[in-house]
Amino acid sequence: MFRDVSPLIKPRKVAVIGASAKKVSQGNVVIANLKDWNWQGEILPVHPTAPEIDGLPTVKSISELPCDTDTVIVAIPASGVLAALQEMEAHGIASANVFANGFTAVEEKAIRAFGETSRLHVHGPNCMGLIDFCGRAPLYPSRPSLRIKPGRVSLIAQSGSAAISVMNTITVGLSKVVTVGSEFQLSAADYVAWCADDAETDVVGVVMESVKDPVAFAFAAQKMWDAGKPLVALKVGASEIGSAATRAHTGALISPRDAYDRYFADCGIALVHDYDELVAALECFNLARPVINRGGAAIAGISGGQTALACDVAEEVGLEVSRFTPATQRAVSQFLPGTSGGNPIDIGAVVSKEERKSEDALRAAVEDDNVSVMALLQDCQSSLNPATLENYMLHIPGYAAIGASVKKPVVVISPTSEEIAPRIRAEFDRAGVPIVRGLRAGLAAVRCLANSLDGAPGRWARARVDQTPGTDDLAALRREIESHTGALPADLAFRLLKAYGIPTVPACVAKDEADALAKSALIGFPMVVKVASGDIAHRSDVGGVMLDVRDEGALKQAIAAIRRNVAAKAPKAVIDGFEMQAQLSGEEAVAGFAAAAPFGSMIVTGTGGVRVEIEADRAVGLAPLSLSDAERMIGSTRLGKMLAGYRDLLPKTDLSGYADLLVRLSRLAADLGDLIGGCDLNPVLITPGKGSVCVVDALFVVSDTTGQDAEESPELVLS
Structure with a gap:
């Protein structure tokens, strides 16, 4: 199901098509990045006439490249890409990294068709390549931020600008950054599956505009789940609801995001809604201890107003605030005299420092059976007054010690998005306690942690793959449905339900009063009588439904009343007949x-x-x-x-x-x-x-x- 993308992520020989001997192109930037990062592999510029490019000897053509070339950077216009890929395929090259955009519909179709059967792994196009920070391999046509350090978080994004935004914001180290672009062949699922086996990756974030293959992506999520690695997704844009659905009540009951939200939940993928939430979640998962029990969050802080606001925001982002057990409430109240002992914990409510035993109270709260994670609110901004910083540093080591010693995750949230004071960050980093910026983003990240045991990755995908093959009866129904447009006729609808064992009300349709009297014994009294008309959408709106019809006389009266009501309220409607249904309650x-x-x-x-x-x-x-x-x-x-x-x-x-x-x-x-x-x-x-x-x-x-x-x-x- 998945292609091995190792030649793209861990290459030893990289060829570059499109680098220029006279000007700086995307290919030249890739070469410069590889040289500046002191990449230890071999760089092979391809150029038909120039003897060297950027100080490196050239190869005249793709066919002259070593057969063990791992990947080729394709930095040429769209019109020449397919021919280059075909030549690579013929020469046995392992993979290609295509930056170009602006393909015609014909060119796109041809490259996608090529990719379906080709042994060559094709990355992109319309992308910014990928970076292996651990292996110091920037196959990337721009200059990554110098502040990024190697780490344990990998990012896969369809959009190059999304990757740039995250790279320029995240404070923890990165392992891999992959921009998949238009996914003509390789998709995000291939890279997620690869990262599940990558010893240098602990958590993966994905920014996606669409899911190319939902079944493959679900199985990739299963691989991440099996490896104990969290997967966080930011979905950009909403799915489309078909026009047929808008004609039914179901269309009014669903939103465009419902399908993706349900898909991610079923696959055990943490879902975030903007870059700040994504960064916060990745920073949390990078350091936080794994969740060991299902439950909500304990919230604590020095300010009652701030913890109350946090509870409001928690509700908005879908984070459950735990209800402490009576034993926990008694313990918290004992350590913080005068407080209720409930959640959230207002440490500042106890004025006397001598009476306040905040660390003991926090430890009791995080060990509550109803708590899966603690969110600890603490102002940590780099703009703190030096005296205030010194005051905070009196208790911050204690907070860090709690996070380092308890079995459950503790997340420190600085309530605003300003940079964290270096001394405070260093204290929590040493303890392995995540600290994130922004109340809303931080609580959304805590929600991701708290829900990390939920979901059933792969279940939906297996159900799709293992679906029972169609029968002859199903094939016949499909052919009959294909012959219709719009709403299916009544008899076919009934047969569909019957074919799947879905129980329906006993019913029949009569042409007129005489026919209704003749068929009444098939249904029995009491019954419901409804107008049957393709011109009437909602029958009750025009007086076309009569309830509690108990005998033949009432049946004739009901039909007469329906005729009068329809004539008055829908005079152009053609009455096809009268439906008689058994009157049921429920x-x-x-x-x-x-x-x-x-x-x-x-x-x-x-x-x-x-x-x-x-x-x-x-x-x-x-x-x-x-x-x-x-x-x-x-x-x-x-x-x-x-x-x-x-x-x-x-x-x-x-x-x-x-x-x-x-x-x-x-x-x-x-x-x-x-x-x-x-x-x-x-x-x-x-x-x-x-x-x-x-x-x-x-x-x-x-x-x-x-x-x-x-x-x-x-x-x-x-x-």
Whole structure:
């Protein structure tokens, strides 16, 4: 699944195409970087006429390069790249590092096709190469900051400017920096997988605009997880929601970020939202002890106002603030007399230095079973008054000693983004305690630490790879779906649900009153009667739904009333017939899916019925779901909490049937989501207590549909 990128990261012989004997080009900058960094490998400029470039003898052509050349820097215009790659392939070169951009669509297609079958590893294009700080190998067409030192953090970014921003901000040492650019062949997944085995890398940050191959990237994340190395991602931009999804309620219930957020969570990848959070998270993971238990954070500081603000910000960034056990509260209160002993800890509330035993209080808090990490707020700015700095240095060594001695991670947060005072940083560095800048970024980094045991890396990817091959019945359904545009007809929708074992309400459609009376015995009383019309989107809005129809007389009256209501409120609508459904009761849920490239389909569930968009109660997951995924989704919604038993109003309901329905729907989505871009099952009735489930209405919209929006899409009738 992964290409070995060692020739690019750890080369011994580097050739450079595009260096000039007369001017400074990107190729010349690479040569200068390698020489200035005293790289120990061999540099081979390629030039047809110049005898030497930058003091190095040249090779006249690619075909004259040594066959054991590890990588070639391709610093030439886009139009010449494919021919150069083909010549390298023929000559047995291991890899190529392509900087160029501005490819035509034809050129891009040709290079991507070449890369699919080529033995040559192609990096880029439209990138700034890569740097191995540990091996002092800057295959990079610019000048890296001189402040960067070798370290244990690696960065992989699609954008060269993103890499520059992080390199110029991070305070810990870097191992590798890779800018993957447009990923015509090699992708971020190849480098993440390589870093999982790299003895010089402990943590990897990724800045990405898209995921080229979600399955491959998930397996790369699994390799990182297995190696005990954290993976932190900054996703730039949002995914697109297909037009078919916007026609269904599911489209209104999801945001463009949902698919990526769920993907990263499922893969155990820590997600951050800007460069400051990324830098803080990488700095935390670089030094922090690994998390050993699930739980929230203990927050402590010298100022009550500052710790209160930290709790507010923690809620905003998704960091759980732990609730101390009674034993911990008693201990903290004993060491800090006059305080409640709760979380957050206000060290400054105890004025008397003689009574204050802050180090003992902090140690008791961090050892609480409900705490997985401690965030310790401390002003550490380089602009501190010297007298204030001396005062702080009286207790900072004690804080550092706590962080060095406890088994759980302790993170020091300087509440503003200003540089850290060198004396303070040195104290915490010696103790191996991370110190980060900025309250919001710091707490986001602590959230990444606290959640580092969550996720199931590789589970979703394995489910995609191991998906059951299609049957003849599935192939027939696919052919039938492909023959339609827009909303699928009712009979096909019903057969789709039946094929996947999803229970539906007993129903049939009558052409008129006489037909309805003749078919009423198929449904039985009481029943629900609804207008069947492709011109009416929401039937209840036009008086097209009649409930509690208990006998034949009431059935005739219901149909007459529907005719009058439709004539008054939708006079242009053509009535195709009247749907008769068994009248069932239960809590109303919505289940559905939406196309979510590049991950396939995203499953949505929550409170259904007419309240679906008003309440916007929803949980999402990527297809296919496991049973535990479905249970998690249900449990996170208000619907799930109600059905779990709510006071004396609702009994505890067995939700296994509804979880099974979601799993079956997710299999349908995984099999057919490339054709069906949006689906609503609304409502799905769930019987309180017993938990039996039944789909009442369904909508399936074919992916390539254009035209009608959600308000114009007719609900489908199950018959």
